[in-house]
Amino acid sequence: MEYPINKGAGNPIEFKGLKSQYLFIFAGGLVAVLLVVVILYIAGVSQWICIPLGILSGSLLVWLTFRLNAR
Known part of the structure; x- marks a missing residue:
């Protein structure tokens, strides 16, 4: 019985570009x-x-994280 080889083994984890x-x-x-x-x-x-505090801080977190990731 043959098993497919995981071609992504050893690569860093990535999810939706992060x-x-x-x-x-x-x-x-x-x-x-x-x-x-x-x-x-x-x-x-x-x-x-x-609620607005959560929305604003969550939005800031998303923006800052993706900005840092793009560097």
């Missing part, structure tokens, strides 16, 4: 943004402040 180190920064940053928004909401900050 290389591995930036992929980890991106994922960790999104988790951090989510945690900050949840903690602020539980602490009693208005949802009208938490």
